[in-house]
Amino acid sequence: MKRQYKDISQPIEDLAMLVYNHFGKKPMGWTGIDKLTEYAHNEQFVRQVLELYEYLLQSDEFLYGINPSQYYKIIYKFQLASKSMDIDINTLTSCYFYLANYAIGLYNHNYNKIKESVRNMEFYEIKDRMLAQSIALLSAVLRSYSETLYCDEHTISGEIYSPVDMGDDVIIARKYRWLNAVELREELKDFPYKSVDIYVKYSGLKIPPNTDIVGNLLISENLMKHMRGFYVEVLTVDNELQKIESVEKIEEIITYFQGIIPVLIYNYRKMKKGDRLWEKILCEYYAMKPYTDICNKDWHPSKYTIDVEVIADKKRPIVYANTQIENTKDDQIIKQKLFELNDPRVHWNEKWR
Amino acid sequence: MKKIFSGRCLWDFSLMGEVIILDDDLSLPVGKCVNKIIITHSPTPDIIFYMQHAVAVVAETGGVLCHAAVLAMEIGCPIIVGVGDIIHKVENGKILQLEGKDGVGIAYEKTI
Numbered sequence: 156m157k158r159q160y161k162d163i164s165q166p167i168e169d170l171a172m173l174v175y176n177h178f179g180k181k182p183m184g185w186t187g188i189d190k191l192t193e194y195a196h197n198e199q200f201v202r203q204v205l206e207l208y209e210y211l212l213q214s215d216e217f218l219y220g221i222n223p224s225q226y227y228k229i230i231y232k233f234q235l236a237s238k239s240m241d242i243d244i245n246t247l248t249s250c251y252f253y254l255a256n257y258a259i260g261l262y263n264h265n266y267n268k269i270k271e272s273v274r275n276m277e278f279y280e281i282k283d284r285m286l287a288q289s290i291a292l293l294s295a296v297l298r299s300y301s302e303t304l305y306c307d308e309h310t311i312s313g314e315i316y317s318p319v320d321m322g323d324d325v326i327i328a329r330k331y332r333w334l335n336a337v338e339l340r341e342e343l344k345d346f347p348y349k350s351v352d353i354y355v356k357y358s359g360l361k362i363p364p365n366t367d368i369v370g371n372l373l374i375s376e377n378l379m380k381h382m383r384g385f386y387v388e389v390l391t392v393d394n395e396l397q398k399i400e401s402v403e404k405i406e407e408i409i410t411y412f413q414g415i416i417p418v419l420i421y422n423y424r425k426m427k428k429g430d431r432l433w434e435k436i437l438c439e440y441y442a443m444k445p446y447t448d449i450c451n452k453d454w455h456p457s458k459y460t461i462d463v464e465v466i467a468d469k470k471r472p473i474v475y476a477n478t479q480i481e482n483t484k485d486d487q488i489i490k491q492k493l494f495e496l497n498d499p500r501v502h503w504n505e506k507w508r
Numbered sequence: 509m510k511k512i513f514s515g516r517c518l519w520d521f522s523l524m525g526e527v528i529i530l531d532d533d534l535s536l537p538v539g540k541c542v543n544k545i546i547i548t549h550s551p552t553p554d555i556i557f558y559m560q561h562a563v564a565v566v567a568e569t570g571g572v573l574c575h576a577a578v579l580a581m582e583i584g585c586p587i588i589v590g591v592g593d594i595i596h597k598v599e600n601g602k603i604l605q606l607e608g609k610d611g612v613g614i615a616y617e618k619t620i
Contacts, residue, residue, distance in 0.1 A: 288583070292560060295582035299553040302575055309575075371573045372581065376519045379584030416554050424533070 200439050201242070204233040207446045208250045217261050220445020224310040224370030226258035229442060258368075262316075269316050269328050278356050278384030279400060287382040289405045294353055296412040297331045303419045304336055304343075306435045310370045311442045317372060318363030321356070324383065325363045327372070329353040333444075335392050339437055342418055347411065349390045356384035509605060509616035512598065515591035516572050517613035518581055524618055525563040527602045529595055534558065545604055547595060551576055559585050564606050566591055566615065588613030 207229075211218060221229070230251050281287050301312035312333045319326035332350035337343045359381050364374045387399035389408070399405060426434065440447075525545040530536055532549050542561040550569040556579045559565055564586040567576050571590055580587035586608060598604070603618040 291583045292556075295556050295560075295579050298575075298582060299556045299579055302553045307575070367573070371578065373573075374518060374581055377521075377584045378581065413557060417557075420552050420554050 200436070200443075201233060203440070203443050203447075204229060204254075205242075205246070205250060207443065208253060210446060210450065211257055212253065217264055218446060218449065219261070219265075220448065221442065222310050222312075222314040222370070223258045223262035223265065224314055224366075224368065225308075225442055226254050226261070227369050228308065228310055230254045232439065265314070266316050266319075269326075270319050273319055273321065273326050273328070273354060273386075276354060276386045278354070278386050280384050281382045286385075286402055287379055289402055289409070290353070290355060290382060290385045290387075291379050292409055293351075293387070293405055294329055294355070296409055296416065297329065297351055297353070300334070300412050300416055301331055303416050303423075304334070304339065305438045305441065306423075306431075308435075308438050308442065311438065314370055315366050315372050317366055320363070323358060325357050325360055327355050327357065327364065327378075329355075332390075333441070336441055339434070339441055340419060340422075342415065342422065346415070347391055348408070349392055349394070351390075351408070352388045354386040355382055357381040358383045509618065512604065512615045512617050513566075513591045513594045514612060514614040515566070515588040516611055517586065517588050517608035518572055518577060518611075519586075519608065520610070521564075521586040521606065521608040523563055523586060524603065524605050527598050527600055527604055529598070529600055530555070530558060545606065547598060548576075549595065553579070555579065556583070559583060564588070566594075566606075566613075568592060568594060572611070586613075588615065591615075 233250070233254075281290065298309060298313060301309040305311040313329065313331045316328040316330070317325070319328060330350070330352045334348050334350060335343055335346040337346065357378060360376065360378075362375055364372050364378070366372055387405070389397045389399055391397065399408070423431065423434070525543065527547055528536070528541055528544040530541065530546050530548040530551070532551055534552060534554060536558075538558055538561060541558045543563055545564045545566060546555075546558055546562045547566045547568075548555065549567070551567065553575055555565070555576060559576075559580060560583055562585060565576065565580055565588075567574070567587065567589045568591055569589070570576055574589060577587055577589050579585075586606065588606065588608070591613075605616040605618045607614050607616070
């Protein structure tokens with residue numbers, strides 16, 4: 156399969172910092188775990204990412220199970236986690252660049268497939284505000300749910316493809332999967348849905364919304380006022396594909412999520428800090444599950460004593476090759492290289508030119 | 509009008525409403541937030557169920573791509589984020605005028 160990307164050659168932590176600095180993202184952590192330290196001890200995760208990299212190098216097909224935006228998060232965390240490990244700089248940098256480019260290629264590939272498929276979709280017209288509100292709320296609860304389930308890591312489950320140009324209209328595709336992660340939370344043992352895809356048609360938007368490299372929709376106006384049509388598909392745990400056509404059915408799904416989200420959050424709040432950290436480690440492994448499933452590997456990490464004090468030590472030494480990566484920073488060059496990427500999600504910000 | 513605080517917003521808006529302060533544990537009944545301006549610190553993702561009934565949301569933390577902003581964006585609820593430490597400056601029942609313009613959201617004290 157032809158790769159649809161150009162090469163880039165910068166450490167991915169710099170890319171990640173660009174996301175924070177130049178896409179205007181500021182953290183709002185609700186999980187109670189420090190973002191910069193939460194992964195840094197997890198050697199099992201680093202080994203998994205290196206294995207994933209080796210697997211992708213040898214495979215001719217895209218690994219669809221991991222969302223494109225999730226690759227960026229995996230490599231960002233990989234960089235953090237590898238700080239305390241002795242891995243040579245060539246291995247680290249090759250892995251970063253390859254996975255970053257792979258993510259771009261996969262996004263473009265999926266985007267083009269969606270662009271083809273929406274042409275044959277029969278969209279249901281949104282005639283009244285109540286229906287628009289229901290569709291909007293469905294999108295919101297899915298985002299809320301995936302963030303809750305995956306401890307702030309919604310890209311494990313969700314990916315947004317936008318803008319899909321349809322002449323006078325624009326489609327935004329919101330695709331949520333891995334929703335029944337019962338291995339993560341036992342509260343989901345009766346959870347009915349595997350995935351939900353929401354396609355919404357908008358008219359009259361001044362600027363068609365793009366997404367950034369970690370899957371956030373970038374808008375400048377209230378989208379809800381521009382909704383004109385929808386197409387929603389649900390895959391149940393029994394592998395039954397249901398087309399959702401009525402407000403009543405949409406409300407039924409929303410009501411289900413209204414019940415389960417507060418339960419998951421309530422139980423999360425009751426966890427001790429060490430258990431929360433363990434939950435996040437499990438999420439990382441769930442992010443890897445599409446890969447480990449393909450290779451028939453046991454994806455569960457082995458639980459070892461989590462010393463929160465050690466993890467919280469920001470002065471923990473950075474070893475060997477990683478110090479070189481830490482010191483490689485030239486904002487302007489990286490911005491330019493990002494703009495040269497064949498990635499529509501980077502190009503929303505013309506100021507970078 | 510006296511400016512109380514400012515932060516970042518997603519789109520232009522102009523609205524008025526009564527403040528309700530929501531703690532991060534979301535311990536208030538949803539019904540108390542209907543048609544109110546919710547002011548919160550760093551809410552959990554289930555704030556969506558409060559947000560859907562509110563006229564606007566103000567968060568002390570976060571940026572325009574934080575989870576609260578994304579949820580507000582999905583349901584078309586005006587939001588101002590990253591306003592800093594303001595919960596001690598306002599109280600439940602206070603009437604605020606919120607103005608969003610060119611990505612900047614400002615709250616003014618409204619005297620009736």
